[in-house]
């Protein structure tokens with residue numbers, strides 16, 4: 563599907579898509595989405611659409627609020643991570659997406675390695691990090707091709723948040739989530755199993771999996787315990 567994205571002037575080189583000169587051309591070629599610079603940020607939007615373009619922004623709005631130092635320790639994800647052993651504070655976020663969860667972990671004091679396999683999402687994330695230098699000191703975005711690589715350094719945790727189909731009834735699924743769903747296909751059962759096996763094989767003290775509250779277990783694996791919220795839960799697989 564990625565070839566249906568229009569790439570406006572100013573996009574990073576070598577992204578999958580078709581070069582277009584402006585929004586009007588993207589619309590006339592019936593492209594579903596365009597990527598380009600909007601208000602100084604690399605952004606994704608629907609050609610001719612009224613929605614706010616999607617960009618990674620760590621400093622403003624709801625995300626900026628969630629990232630205040632006082633707030634992050636109340637986040638379930640941070641509780642699921644538990645206390646790191648001294649000098650072993652690195653978390654590998656293997657499904658980084660727009661980096662929201664990774665930023666929470668970084669604000670809580672972890673060093674976060676980020677993998678993202680979608681080149682377009684990777685480019686949005688890289689752009690957001692370039693505009694948030696103090697956060698970027700604790701968030702290292704690995705090259706796109708390094709997804710599912712084999713890090714050798716001891717990790718505190720591996721974090722997985724694979725795509726999961728939105729609930730049928732939520733007609734109000736936000737546009738940016740819809741666009742992300744369009745860019746990043748849902749994993750098939752065998753891919754979920756590979757992802758989980760890979761995560762469990764890494765030198766980490768725990769694997770944490772984010773799921774919608776009522777979703778089945780990832781790859782059918784029973785966790786040691788879960789941090790449950792109304793909408794999502796974090797399944798924790800301690801590794802000793």
Ligand SMILES: C[S@@+](CC[C@H](N)C(=O)[O-])C[C@H]1O[C@@H](n2cnc3c(N)ncnc32)[C@H](O)[C@@H]1O
Nearest residue numbers: 657658659660661662663678679680709723746
């Ligand atoms: C639900 S989103 C993650 C959202 C993220 N936790 C956040 O806070 O923004 C899932 C992301 O994982 C990525 N992904 C899925 N499988 C992957 C893999 N094997 N390696 C790297 N990224 C993967 C998808 O491209 C998608 O961007």
